[in-house]
Structure formats: C-alpha cells, structure tokens
C-alpha cells in the first residue's frame with residue numbers, strides 16, 4: 127500500500143489514538159485529529175507538529191452525526207483522506223455484584239462505540255469509492271470476539287464494529303477502498319488502567335500504534351495482537367459455551383461503569 131499522507135484519527139487526545147498520531151507524524155503528513163478534551167487534543171497535535179507533521183484539530187463528540195459529517199466532508203474535500211482510523215471509544219462494565227448494566231450507560235456506550243464509528247466513516251464511503259482509493263481502519267477489541275461476563279455492552283459494541291468492518295471490507299475492496307479491522311488486547315492507556323484485572327501480554331500504546339501502522343501499511347484485513355491472547359479468544363469461541371462462561375467467571379475483573387450519558 128502507498129504510505130498514507132492525509133490521515134483522520136478519532137480519539138486522538140489520549141491513548142492509542144494519540145500514539146497513532148505520533149506514529150504517523152512526519153514531514154509531508156497531514157493529520158486531522160478529533161477528540162473532545164481540547165487541552166489533551168492540543169498536546170497530541172503539538173507533539174505531532176514537533177515531528178514535522180501538519181495538523182488540524184477539532185473538538186467534536188463522535189456521537190454528533192451532523193457535525194461529524196460536516197467537518198469530515200469539508201476536510202476530505204480540501205485534502206482527501208488516504209486513511210481514516212475510527213478509534214474513539216469508551217468502556218463500561220457491570221458494577222460489583224450487579225447482574226445488569228445501567229441502561230443509560232449502555233446506550234451512551236453504544237452511541238460512542240458504534241454510532242460514533244458510523245459517524246466517522248459514513249461521510250468518507252462515497253468519496254473514497256468515487257476516487258477508488260483510501261483505507262478505513264476500525265479499532266475493535268479482543269473483547270469483541272467473545273462475550274465476557276464483565277462488560278456485556280462493551281463486548282456487544284466491539285462485536286458490532288467487527289461485523290460492520292468485515293461486511294464493508296468485502297463490499298468496498300472492489301471499489302478500491304481497503305478496510306482493516308484492528309483487534310487489540312490489553313494496551314496501557316487511561317481506558318485500560320480504569321479496569322482492574324490480570325492483563326496478560328499488556329503492551330504500551332506506542333508499541334500498539336507501531337503494530338497497527340505496520341499492519342495498515344500492508345493492507346492487512348485483520349491486525350490482531352498480541353497473538354497468544356487473540357488465539358485464546360478464538361479458541362474460546364469454539365469451545366462449549368458454558369465451559370467458557372464458567373472459566374471466565376472465575377476471573378476477578380472489575381470494569382467500572384461509564385459516567386457517560388446520552389447528551390440531553
């Protein structure tokens with residue numbers, strides 16, 4: 127794949143999104159960075175500029191469909207995107223001893239993790255297909271491969287992103303648009319640090335971003351890491367479900383409930 131020169135990244139104000147911005151930052155690269163926290167977003171942009179990249183930032187909530195469409199379409203019209211990375215995401219889980227998630231938290235999470243992803247890529251589908259080039263990258267999760275008893279809505283959101291990305295991949299590649307699904311395990315970020323659990327094969331965000339960048343430059347359909355955890359999740363899918371349920375419920379995991387709510 128030709129190296130992308132114009133790149134859109136959502137969730138660029140923290141964690142994997144910021145690390146991706148820095149992984150791509152270099153002279154001749156234009157980064158369009160979306161986040162909500164102005165200060166952290168500007169820190170990401172300043173670090174990218176220090177590496178020679180041109181940056182443009184916007185404070186946007188990925189749930190805001192109209193604003194996302196307007197900004198992304200305007201940026202794309204002026205400087206067509208070679209690569210868009212739908213990365214912004216949140217997590218939520220079952221509060222201790224609780225048997226169900228707060229329905230408001232569930233809806234807020236789906237709005238960010240699923241509709242936010244749609245709001246990111248939909249404005250680019252037509253333009254990328256029309257020019258017969260471009261790449262869309264979706265940040266899924268190993269938690270999207272098999273439902274976990276700690277975070278039903280998060281797993282559901284990522285499973286949906288996986289299915290959506292896979293469906294688009296089959297459809298868009300005949301139009302010259304490459305679709306890649308990224309399936310990370312534990313990556314040290316504020317999101318991941320909010321979770322209490324054993325975190326096998328945890329890596330830092332810089333390493334994760336480098337793996338993603340390498341995989342995207344090869345046009346890989348799926349970029350899953352770390353491989354041992356990915357394989358465990360794949361095997362868990364084919365083992366008898368109740369055995370896997372029993373196994374998972376042995377683990378001591380606490381995924382805090384998100385404070386995000388659908389804006390009124």
Ligand SMILES: NC(=O)c1ccc[n+]([C@@H]2O[C@H](COP(=O)([O-])OP(=O)(O)OC[C@H]3O[C@@H](n4cnc5c(N)ncnc54)[C@H](OP(=O)(O)O)[C@@H]3O)[C@@H](O)[C@H]2O)c1
Nearest residue numbers: 137139140141142161162163187188214215312313315317
């Ligand atoms: N870290 C892991 O172990 C891991 C594993 C698998 C998958 N992932 C996925 O990787 C992605 C990035 O997560 P991370 O670990 O880097 O988390 P993070 O450090 O908490 O960063 C999340 C980013 O998403 C942005 N974001 C959240 N809600 C948003 C909204 N409504 N509108 C716009 N931006 C929003 C945040 O921006 P603001 O802070 O500015 O709001 C922030 O930049 C997520 O999709 C996550 O599910 C992470």
